[in-house]
Structures are given as structure tokens and as C-alpha cells.
Amino acid sequence: MCGIVGYIGASPAVPYLVGGLEKLEYRGYDSAGIALIDRQGIAVIREKGRIDELKKLLGEEKNESTVGIGHTRWATHGEPCRKNAHPHVSQKGLFALVHNGIIENSEELRQELMAEGYVFSSETDTEVISALAEKYYDGCPVRALMRTAERLVGSYALGVLCRDFPDRILCARKGSPLLLALDERGGLLFSDKVAFEGLREVYRLEDGEFAVLKQDNITFLDAMGRNIDKSPSRLAGDEYDAGKQGYAHFMLKEIDQQPRAFSRTAEAYLQGEDIVFPGFSLSEDQARSLDMIYLVACGSAYNAAAAAQYTLQQIVNLPCRSVIASEFRYTRHYIGKNTLCVFISQSGETADTIAAMELARRQGGRTLSIINVPDSTMAVGSDGVIYTLAGTEIAVATTKAYSAQLAALYLVTAYLGKRRGELSEENYRLFLNHLKGIGAEIKGALALRSRCESLSRIFDGQNDIYFIGRKTDYALAAEGALKMKEISYLHCEAYAAGELKHGTISLIEEGTPVVAVCLRKDILKKTVSNISEVKARGAFVLAVTQERYAPLFSEADEILAIPDLADEELSVPAGAVPLQLLSYYTALRRGCAIDKPRNLAKSVTVE
Ligand code: G6P
DSSP states (O other): OOEEEEEEESSOSHHHHHHHHHHHGGGOOSEEEEEEEETTEEEEEEEESOHHHHHHHHHHOOOOOSEEEEEEEOOSSSOSSGGGSSOEEOTTSSEEEEEESOBTTHHHHHHHHHHTTOOOOSSOSTHHHHHHHHHHOSSOHHHHHHHHHHHOOBOEEEEEEETTOTTOEEEEEEBSOOEEEEETTEEEEESSGGGSTTOOEEEEOOTTOEEEEOSSOEEEEOTTSOEEOOOOEEOOTTSOOOSOTTOSSHHHHHHHTHHHHHHHHHHHTEETTEEOBTTBOOOHHHHHTOOEEEEEEOHHHHHHHHHHHHHHHHHHOSOEEEEEHHHHTTSOOOOOTTEEEEEEESSSOOHHHHHHHHHHHHTTOEEEEEESSTTOHHHHHSSEEEEOOOOOOOSSSOSHHHHHHHHHHHHHHHHHHHHTTOSOHHHHHHHHHHHHHHHHHHHHHHTTHHHHHHHGGGTTTOSEEEEEESTHHHHHHHHHHHHHHHHHOOEEEEEEGGGGGGTGGGGOOTTOEEEEEOOOGGGHHHHHHHHHHHHHTTOEEEEEEEGGGGGGOTTOSEEEEEOOOSOGGGOHHHHHHHHHHHHHHHHHHTTOOSSSOTTOOSSOOOO
16 A cells, blocks of 8 residues: 655665655555655655656656655545645645555544645645644744644654755654665665665664654654664565566566465474474463464455364364454454464554454453564564565565465464364374475466466456355355456455355356366365356356366366365465466456556555
């Protein structure tokens, strides 16, 4: 979603700001802009649409300023257009700022300021911040920002320029991430460290903190204006595996990286036959006294949770519920000190998942987050954390982070199963052996790439596609449908195969494509009869199964068979591959913006 960059140094700021915004493109946005400052004042250049549009405007403008802020906006308050794009400048031109987050009391503040004669020039919630800063300005911009912050309800990460102080960028944070760095380039500001390559260490602004960023130093302040000592966190060297490396799209590259993403995550926590999570542990007593497990997440992370729920419940022998975070946070739950609440998120910044985590904490639950981005809000805000090691994921539609989430959830399953005495020594060892083999199984499934490319012809030109399956196959069908709809813009629905007869089957007509996911023997015959039911109504069926079961799908029009799997309870990571590839090639045929689908954001930082 919205992204912030800022630069203050000795070189012209524009290349740093535009370069940073381009790196943030993957998060999703619909307008972009920058503000530059020097002794002559503040200049703002912003435009609706892609960064290329902004670049066209910048091409005509020669600005050598060495200080500036930039923003990619994903519209919430006010349509995507030039006047609503950030940065927003206050009426007298004293302040220009970029904002991530949402100001919930913006309407009241707007009315108050208008009554005082302030004239707004956009429909955004953000503009009240620049207006308030100007109102409270008494010659000290930090004081003005602090007084402004006191009036704001909601979330914000802010990068602020003040016309009277062209040698600094002011920063503030509440609820939305904001990071700073100092290196040979100068002072850098960003909401996502992907913005700048080669970062070695970063400072993370915490809620309620402020910072003054200069070319060669940063001052951190608390809400009372007192100085804070802050140490930077070091970044691992390979965190940013830059570029498409010869692939046409990041998504295809990331699909191919899945064997590594899965195996790195699974193996990082294996010490011989022990599973050791540096950020999470439960004694046997604690594990045995657990009363329930919640798995809470959004999007594909939720689909990973939904798949793992079956496996956890089966192996750990506890009630286990997967819940969509935006539902979880507004529903009554039965959470006590023995309830394990697991929050799964690639970014660690998804607003609904963060809010659900805070709710579980307040209710006294034991919180564990499974996160891909180190030091993200969720990673530092839960009782325990397990990092997935998928590396940086750029395509909005997640693939390798989803696989790595499954690896972490399977590890948690084995960990709890053993400690609760539900997995015998022998079954535990077998489970770990199967886990170690999944990287190779994913690789085997990747060999179906050209077959998926050719089968994608089935979907092009269709209006609706149905995905069906049972148990983990159903969770996989949900992920397959989500991947397909988000990047190809075709309407897709996932259905529990047994539920078809209760509604969806009335939509099946001659030629309607149905993807039947059936990787598990225990429900195979049942799904095969569902295939007969839709075939009888004219459906075109593509069955996704294992090679050994392919002969049983004589009624299917096409079969996509992955190499045989060792453990069908753990079939989701390899089974996901053909579904991802089908959606990729369908979107490619349809000429869609695969890495940056319309209206979507990589990291959904608003409710
Ligand atoms: C967005 C992304 C999805 C992702 C979901 C949850 O919708 O496009 O790919 O699954 O957010 O994000 P998270 O960072 O919490 O995993």
C-alpha cells in the first residue's frame, strides 16, 4: 500500500526518491509524488497513475535540491487523482508532508479548521495534518508536529518538510512502520526497506516517537520532546535478492524459488531431530495444557492457515480454528492463558492481523507470529516469533512466502505433536523426514510448467471458474482460486466439493471450467463423484492430482498430475505449484499486470 521515501544528502534527491518509489511500486498504488526543498522553498511534483507519469513531469523540471520526500498512494479517502496525491502542502506553503495510515477523526478536524478559515485543496484525511502543523507552528517545526500528533486519532507514518528548515526531514510514527538509516548516501527515510538497496542497518521508529533526520545525524525524541537513545538493527546480507534475474515477472521467479523458500524455513529450525525456534518455546507441560489453537491471517496467509488447520488438528489433537483476521477482531472468542493464537503474515504489517493480535494479547492469550519480514510490527509485538525465510517477495500475489508459511506451520505441528505426546518418536521422525523432502516435491511439481502454460488456454475467454476440493485440497482450491482471480481478473470461486449440491452446481453449464483438486486418497472417491456430478451438467473438468491417481480420473477432460508425494497430509506446498502456474499463464495470455494487479496492494496497512 502507500509507501514513503525520503532523502537528505549531498547529491540531487530526485534519483534517490524516484528510485525508492519504483522499488515500492510492488506494494500497490494509484498515484505518486515527491516534494523537494531548498532555500528557495518547497516544490511539489505529483501525478495520478504510475511512476512513469511522475517521471514525465520530472523530466521537464530541473531540480538540483538535495533534500526531499516521496510517496506512492493507494487511495482510501478521496479518489486517485493529482490533487489527492501526496505530498500535501499546507495553505501558506510552510509544510509539505507524506503520510501512510488513516486519520480517523479527519472529518472533525477538517470542520474545525474550515471554521477557522482554512481552505483545503484535497479530499484526503492527510491534509488535516499539514493544516494542523501550520496552525501550531511557532518557529519550531518539531513542536508543531508534536502538537499536531496530539490531535490525531488513527495511524500515521509521516515524513515532513518545513520551508524554514531546508536542512532536515521531520518524522513521526503511530501504528504505521517508518524506518531511517544513515550511510554514505546521507540520511534515508522509508516505510519499507526494499526502497533502498545495500542498507546495512536501520533505525526503527516506534509508536509515539519523532525523529529529525539530517544529512549526517538523526535525533530521536519521545512525545515529550526528550531525546531517546536508539540503536540500529543490522540487516542480513541476502535479504534483498534484487531484480528479476532473467524472468519476465517477479511472480514467476518467486514461484521457482519455492523449493528454497520452503526448505530454508523448514531446515533453519531443525537441529538434528530437535525443532528449536529461537523466538518461541513451550515446555511439555505448557504444550499439554493448551486448550485451543487459533490461526489468524488475511489473504493467502489465511489460506495457508486454513490448510494447516486440518494437519494441526489431526496431529496435535486439539481444537484448532483458522479465522480471517478482519472477522476475528470483531467477534467474541474464548481465549485464556492456555490458548495459543498464531498470527501469520508475510509483511508483518497487515492492519487487521495486527489488530487481531493485539486483541488476543489483551485477552491473555499466548501469541505467536509467523512472519517473513524481520523487525516488522507483528514480529516485535508478539510473545513469540518464527521467521519464514522466503527472502524478499515482490509480486503482489504471494507464492514463495505462502510456501514458507506452510513450512513454519508444519514445524509448529511437529513441535506441538511431540511435546503433547501425540506423535510417537517414530511418527515424529517420519514427519520430519517428509518435511525435509517437500523441497524436492515442489521442484518436481515445477516441471509441469509448460503443461500449465498450455492448459491455461482453458480459462482464457471464460467468465467464471470453479475450484473444488475436500479437506486440505479445499484449502488449496481456495488458494488456487485466489491466485487466479487476483492476477487474471477472472471470477473464481472455491467450493468444498461436498457443498456443490447446495447451491453452486446450479451455475454449472456447458463448458464451465471446474478445477478439481484431489491429492488425497482418503477423500479421493468422494471428489471423483463430485466430478461426475459437474460433468453431468456439462462442466469442463481439469483434475489436479498425483501421478499415481491419474488413472482414476477418467471422467476429467484434462489431468494435471504432480509426481507422487510421500505424505498426503503435507500435500499443499507441491499441490500449490500447478495452481500458481495456471494462474500465471492465464494472466499472461490476458495481458494483465501480473506483478502489480489493479487495485491490490502487497501489504494492506489499513483496515
Ligand atoms: C495482500 C497480499 C496477499 C497477502 C495478504 C496478507 O492481500 O496481496 O498476497 O496474502 O495481503 O498479507 P500478509 O503480509 O499479512 O501476509
